[in-house]
Amino acid sequence: MTLDTARTIVSAAREVVDGAVARLAASASKDGRISIELVDREQQLAYDLASAASRVAAAEQMLDYGEKGGLQARLTLAFAGEMAADLAARLAGREDDWDLSADAAWNGEGFATAFRAARDTALLEELGEEVSRTTELPSALNEEMSMVRGTFRDFAETRVKAVAEHVHRNDADIPDDIITELAEMGCFGLSIPEEHGGFAEGHSENDFMSMVVVTEELSRGSLGVAGSLITRPEILSKALVGGGTEEQKERWLPAIAAGELMCGVAVTEPDYGSDVAGIKVQAIKDGDDYVVNGVKTWCTFGGKANLLMLLARTDPDRSKAHKGLSLFVVEKPSFPGHSWEYESPLGGRMEAKAIPTLGYRGMHSFEISFEDYRIPAANVVGGEEKLGKGFYLQMDAFANGRLQTAARATGVMQAAFEAAATYAGERHVFGVPLASYGLTRTKLGRMAAIIAASRTFSYRSAQLLGAGSGQMEASMVKAFSCLAAEWVTREAMQIHGGFGYAEEYAVSRYFVDARVLSIFEGADEVLALRVIIRKLLQDALDAG
């Protein structure tokens, strides 16, 4: 029953989204291709549509989760209500843009009744009451994955949480032993194929599952100290697996997997962030070397890293745009602290300074300037053959980063939810526990539904990515989960009243940490307007 109600909502929402996608695809195509210029003429719609489609996709995954038990079904229904309410708010007054008038499912009594059931405050309050008793939502993991999860949860609980506040409040380095122990636990090779020293089967649905599970647990401990350590090796190893020469794979992958080599990603530049194809840093061939000049920025962990994944322009003809870019591995020593400089043994130098940020502290994000810095030609990822193909390798690799970022968001949300539920149970306001009030319960119930959806969708996206597809889904789950994390951490903080604003309470850190998630790894708007909607529209066009 509960699940049928959820199904009614989800399928009505699916129709709405598909209808609007078809409408926009028709008006934004030229010669059978989607034209981004035409899409940009209706940016608000395109953005809303991509965002709504991501939530519908999440809700669809929840329908499977909902079959596993009563609580799961109620979480699914509650999430369907969240999703549909969000969709209704986007639509309101803009039904024509969405081509909605004819949609029988959405306008019918069936949907209305189901939606009422999903939005019922009694449902949400009961859910809130139930989930805050345990705060651990029913898991959909198999036994093996549950064990992995348990191991990393323990580590996060005992080791990561112990240093999280110190690192955050002092903008300190991550303690070396955290990194060493995580390396011993295999944390850096979770989606590197076994043949290259990692733990993944290679081209299997399971390849990214443990990465997602582990990331979530570590991020629950701290986004800055642990949960994000995995992002960079994920991105670099994906590019190496996909595009590196055999020799490069041999040389770097096992060492990355073993946590012997730390990684950084140097794509963004001061003038180019979302628009990767526009970057200016040059790497010009000179003898057996490439000579790099220019400034990269926001290179997280760039100090500690031994390997920087550097995207640079090897073809000085800027009209080649993304086709003039190549990918490099820059080898360097590991440096602690907030600034460093290094001279290449081959000549030239890098100079780097960390950018102070609101949160996401510990790894430090560096602006790095390259001055005639020399890299051996052997460090072009994929060798000569892949010159000019750097952009494609980079994009492909970002999918891993995005999926991983969704899992980071889930971890931060889970931590905030637990803190809020615990605090609400203990704090008395006007003589009774805060958790006994309907509004508090509704908030906790909604948080739980959103977290379950984020987690479920990230598992599904991991499977798709493992099977070789799922690029769009990785962006969808990233966009959805990261925005959701802003809301969940905000409400968790609000539940703490004044104490939520105190740095001594972890929830204040969750809030500022969560804020970065919708900015990096593809800013929210860019994923919506340049990745998700494009694929949705092109698929609609291709389907006829």
Add this chain to the structure above:
Amino acid sequence: MTLDTARTIVSAAREVVDGAVARLAASASKDGRISIELVDREQQLAYDLASAASRVAAAEQMLDYGEKGGLQARLTLAFAGEMAADLAARLAGREDDWDLSADAAWNGEGFATAFRAARDTALLEELGEEVSRTTELPSALNEEMSMVRGTFRDFAETRVKAVAEHVHRNDADIPDDIITELAEMGCFGLSIPEEHGGFAEGHSENDFMSMVVVTEELSRGSLGVAGSLITRPEILSKALVGGGTEEQKERWLPAIAAGELMCGVAVTEPDYGSDVAGIKVQAIKDGDDYVVNGVKTWCTFGGKANLLMLLARTDPDRSKAHKGLSLFVVEKPSFPGHSWEYESPLGGRMEAKAIPTLGYRGMHSFEISFEDYRIPAANVVGGEEKLGKGFYLQMDAFANGRLQTAARATGVMQAAFEAAATYAGERHVFGVPLASYGLTRTKLGRMAAIIAASRTFSYRSAQLLGAGSGQMEASMVKAFSCLAAEWVTREAMQIHGGFGYAEEYAVSRYFVDARVLSIFEGADEVLALRVIIRKLLQDALDAG
């Protein structure tokens, strides 16, 4: 036309809110009085209703503003669309709770057409384009107030902004010369009646206007360094004007107005924040003194302050609840820094330590413990006669604090909006200015509409308060503006991409500063559920 369309929307929304208020009043009353226990049974509805009613009230004020010109009318229409979309989202699927089915205005074609016009993305995009060219929205101030505004804007621009980042990032003290100069400019006596050395006429519609205007400008410079300096003298002087003895007025008001005495407010305790009536700190009569014991917390500016407004329990019988509380003025020396202690010349001590916070830095908020601390009986506000009346004086005084906080929110929003508009004009993404994209423009247009509404509503609330009413409106505008400031600063930050997360960009500070606004001066939920809805429901009941 534009304005008529806005009117149609606002009056339909008014009907919806009034209808739901009537419905809830009927089910939450007992013996002709509203029972908060019964309201609490429908907290989500009560919260949504109070929040929606606050926005409807803001939109109603915008209708006057909209008459002043074409741009004003379009801002009004855009805000009406915002308000109605927010209302629609709260209602969705919960129409029965809201007793909505019979509402002809909301369900009719007239509203639907008007709502479509208000939600039209072309309207919002054009608005965004237009407002980002100047970023100064058309003002509704008279010449005198415009001059006041200009003076403080200059001060904020040259003096406050110059130190804002330093103070924030170092959690430093506010430089003394900022305070001295503001004192010379009359900043601390803006709503103290002339007869007591201030600038207000007393019981006039204009009494709070300059306070609101000045607060906004200073907060535009920095919430922590300048915009919040006015809050505490506002609260204390309101209580003294309303309840102090003639001698007390003489003694303190002129010195407060002249900025010779800085003020702090010590109401909140570790276990009691929203529930003021529950506080535990005791002040027990002993000879000519009161002896204070217990812990106050979050006493902002408590170090620098010469006067602490202390609410304490003078009647040890806790069953008297709020009727056992009295208000004191504690005189103390001014201390710089993050901790201090002081022995009363009459005996006993205070010890204080600042609580590190995410933002709102400069004034420092202290936990203060009182140990047998003696205050002369002459410092009971209102003297013997007002013993046990402290709660009422405090509540009455909070109205000033809330109105002032709304103006703080407007100032922070205005600063964030300007930063975002400027940045979007300069930053190029995918080859064109960020400001040329529809989504960016829509965001900027919405920000402007929200800011105009917040400002307009705060002016109106100032008039009401000056005229002796407007307690509920002060809470409404506070609740609405503070939540709005969270959204505006968030979007302004997002427009900055990665740089928004960097502490070197002021927008990152606006974001963390804004976050405190919905927590203090009456947490958002508490204003909705304990002040606004109560008054709305009781009025409905009284009206029959």
